[in-house]
Amino acid sequence: MKKKGVQLIKDGRRIDGRAFDELRPIRIEVGVLKRADGSCYFELGENKVIAAVYGPRELHPRHIQDAKRAIIQYRYNMAPFSVDERKRPGPDRRSIEISKVSREALEPVIMTEFYPRTTIDVFVEVLQSDAGTRTAGINAASVALADAGIPMRDLVTSVAVGKVDGEIVLDLNAYEDNYGEADMPIAMIVRKNKITMMQMDGKMTKDEIKKALKLAKKACEKIYQLQREALIAKYSEEIEGEEQSDEQSAQWLKV
Amino acid sequence: MTEVVDELRRDYVCNLIRSGKRMDGRDFLEYREISVERGFAKKAEGSARVKIGGTQVLVGVKMEVGEPFPDTPDEGIIITNAELVPLASPEFEPGPPDENSVELARVVDRGIRGSNAIDLRSLCIEEGSKVWIIFVDIHVLDDDGNLLDASALGAIAALLDTKIPYERHGFAPCEVNPKTERLSVKMRPVAVTMADVEGNILVDPNLFEESAANAKITITTNEDGSISCIQKSGVGMLEWEKVDELIEIAEEKGKEIRNAFLK
Numbered sequence: 319m320k321k322k323g324v325q326l327i328k329d330g331r332r333i334d335g336r337a338f339d340e341l342r343p344i345r346i347e348v349g350v351l352k353r354a355d356g357s358c359y360f361e362l363g364e365n366k367v368i369a370a371v372y373g374p375r376e377l378h379p380r381h382i383q384d385a386k387r388a389i390i391q392y393r394y395n396m397a398p399f400s401v402d403e404r405k406r407p408g409p410d411r412r413s414i415e416i417s418k419v420s421r422e423a424l425e426p427v428i429m430t431e432f433y434p435r436t437t438i439d440v441f442v443e444v445l446q447s448d449a450g451t452r453t454a455g456i457n458a459a460s461v462a463l464a465d466a467g468i469p470m471r472d473l474v475t476s477v478a479v480g481k482v483d484g485e486i487v488l489d490l491n492a493y494e495d496n497y498g499e500a501d502m503p504i505a506m507i508v509r510k511n512k513i514t515m516m517q518m519d520g521k522m523t524k525d526e527i528k529k530a531l532k533l534a535k536k537a538c539e540k541i542y543q544l545q546r547e548a549l550i551a552k553y554s555e556e557i558e559g560e561e562q563s564d565e566q567s568a569q570w571l572k573v
Numbered sequence: 574m575t576e577v578v579d580e581l582r583r584d585y586v587c588n589l590i591r592s593g594k595r596m597d598g599r600d601f602l603e604y605r606e607i608s609v610e611r612g613f614a615k616k617a618e619g620s621a622r623v624k625i626g627g628t629q630v631l632v633g634v635k636m637e638v639g640e641p642f643p644d645t646p647d648e649g650i651i652i653t654n655a656e657l658v659p660l661a662s663p664e665f666e667p668g669p670p671d672e673n674s675v676e677l678a679r680v681v682d683r684g685i686r687g688s689n690a691i692d693l694r695s696l697c698i699e700e701g702s703k704v705w706i707i708f709v710d711i712h713v714l715d716d717d718g719n720l721l722d723a724s725a726l727g728a729i730a731a732l733l734d735t736k737i738p739y740e741r742h743g744f745a746p747c748e749v750n751p752k753t754e755r756l757s758v759k760m761r762p763v764a765v766t767m768a769d770v771e772g773n774i775l776v777d778p779n780l781f782e783e784s785a786a787n788a789k790i791t792i793t794t795n796e797d798g799s800i801s802c803i804q805k806s807g808v809g810m811l812e813w814e815k816v817d818e819l820i821e822i823a824e825e826k827g828k829e830i831r832n833a834f835l836k
Contacts (some may be wrong), residue, residue: 411675418672422788425808500687502803512810516790519802521687524820527800531816 324497329484332494334363338487341477342450346458348465354467358548360458363491369458371466384515387430388438392421394455416452423456423476423505428471438468449495450478454519456505456515461545465552466468466555473545474514475538476505479530481522486529487539491511502527504534508542547570579784590770590780596781597626598703602643602778602822608727609834612733618632619735621758623727626779627676627717634756635709638742641697641704649696649704652680655711655724679762680804681725683708684793687801690729690760698744705737707756718780721791727766728833734738761835762801763827764793767819769811774819776826783807792823796831 326333336342351357354370361367374388382389395417398404409417420442428438440462442455444547456476463470480490482498495501500520506513522530589596598604605626614620617633641648655678656667670678685691696705709731711724735756768778768786775782780788788809793802800820805811811819 349835388592411670411679414670414675415679416674418676419804419806422806422808425806426810447830506813507810510810511813513805514810514812514818517817518800519683519687521799521801523799524817526822527803527820528817531813535813544700 325483326494326497327485332482332487334491338485339533339536341489341540342491344541346461346544348461348488348548348552350464354466356464356468357459358461358465360454360461361502361552362450362454362457362489364446365444365451365454366446367442367444367451367454367458369442369455369462370438371438371440371459371462371468372432373466373468374436375439377435383435386434388428388433388436390421390425390428390430390438390440392417392424392442392459394420394442394444394452396447400444416455417446417516419517420452420456420459420505424459424463424474426512426514427471427474427507428461428463429471432469433542438463446543447492449490449501452476452533453478453503453505457541461548464549465467472507472509473542474505475508475542475545476503476515477534477537478503479534479537479540481526481530486526486533487545488533500526502530502534504531504538506535506537506538508535557564582781583785586781587601589720589772590773590775590785592624592717595775597779599777601777602826604826604830607726607830607834610728613729617731618730619733621727621730621734623723624778625719625723627715628719628779629713629715630720631712631714631725631728631729632724634731635708635710636735636738636756637706637708638698638703638744639706640702641700642708643733645693646701646795647697647744648693649691650706650710651682651686651691651693651709652706653678653709653728654687655681655713657713657716657720661713665713665716673709676804676806677721677724680791680793681709681711681728684725684762684764684806685728685732685801688760688762688793688799689723689796690758690762691732692757692759695757699747707732707735716780718783719766719777722764722766722777725762725793726830726834729758729761729763732756733761733835760795760797760801761831762793762795763830763835764791765823765826767822767832769809769815772812774815774822777823790819792818792820794824794827796828797801 345361356371453476481500505515619634
């Protein structure tokens with residue numbers, strides 16, 4: 319963090335031309351993997367992540383099973399080529415922590431009571447990284463869980479806010495994250511106004527945090543709509559597809 | 574069996590909370606008894622033994638000379654690690670750091686780093702080739718809940734206790750601190766952990782309270798009014814509207830602890 323002589327904000331615009339409260343472009347594709355029970359490909363600016371869900375499925379070893387509910391296992395992992403300096407394969411301390419807080423962000427909405435003694439495995443792979451990967455991962459994982467048909471109370475939506483050149487900004491890119499003053503990734507249940515993940519790294523005052531949270535909430539409302547639209551699009555497609563194939567098979571029968 | 578015990582604990586704690594009480598008679602915003610003993614580990618450059626109720630943590634600081642990171646050739650390095658050793662709890666097993674140990678170390682580290690308590694440039698010996706590397710090692714000795722606050726308090730107290738080991742490394746004192754042997758510590762960040770139990774905010778949750786809580790949040794504050802770390806931990810949700818109150822409580826309790834133990 320904190321490097322001198324680097325100007326991140328010029329004439330009210332950020333280095334990539336965005337306004338302080340502007341999200342990077344988002345692209346969501348649902349059901350992109352064949353083997354996984356549910357999956358989602360998610361782009362947030364230059365970030366590319368893919369989330370997959372397997373489960374509920376059998377859990378071994380038995381001693382970590384929970385007699386009353388499914389356990390959730392979340393693994394955040396970065397591909398070696400996803401960053402500037404090659405990242406050695408395998409979990410590092412940062413990935414371990416991100417996996418923990420991400421799991422804790424999603425677990426509250428999953429109705430684990432329906433599947434005792436099982437595991438629901440969530441895997442997030444970062445294919446390309448430009449800061450905000452944990453937030454992209456959680457957004458993708460929420461959609462993947464829905465795609466897998468796991469019963470949930472709602473989707474979880476995530477975004478990062480921070481402080482860059484003294485200004486409170488939304489959705490920091492890598493440059494802003496490295497040279498800015500603070501980074502605060504959060505996750506929330508938009509409709510219930512509840513926070514399921516909150517971390518702050520850097521230095522902020524109480525008022526700055528307040529301002530940042532307001533910005534984060536507005537952004538989460540937008541992202542939530544995109545998550546929903548992506549799911550609706552995927553499943554309407556399937557229903558239309560079924561209707562069409564019903565018609566086609568009817569034609570067959572006529573002949 | 575442990576699941577039954579967990580549930581009984583949770584119910585016990587929740588029932589008490591509903592009638593406005595905590596199991597050890599504390600107020601909702603009250604810490605257990607805290608003690609900070611500096612200089613316990615004589616072979617360390619600096620150390621502190623912290624007790625918060627039944628929780629006990631020993632933090633030792635060691636300093637070595639090494640190469641700086643390539644992208645910060647004029648800055649020293651701080652590395653924080655935590656060991657949840659098996660003697661501290663029946664739940665701790667020997668082996669490499671697990672996610673709780675990793676999270677603990679990283680949250681303590683961020684609180685100190687974010688506050689700029691240590692000016693990393695003052696740790697530079699020879700730009701590009703020699704800098705001081707500060708190792709902050711947290712050794713948890715007894716887990717009765719709220720390891721984080723005890724570890725964070727231990728870390729900053731140990732840093733305040735630290736003497737730079739010039740002779741061992743054959744150096745004359747660094748120009749930045751010509752007369753003092755002690756490490757220069759500019760801020761005293763204090764981490765305050767709060768648990769949300771059915772909507773009630775409890776400061777310094779003990780072991781039972783931690784298992785009853787929906788979620789915990791740790792907020793690290795500094796004497797200049799800034800916040801240098803926030804970490805929500807545990808499976809559970811926080812009310813959006815509560816964040817303000819949580820920050821205020823963290824500031825107030827942080828100030829009390831700083832004045833009492835970090836002079």
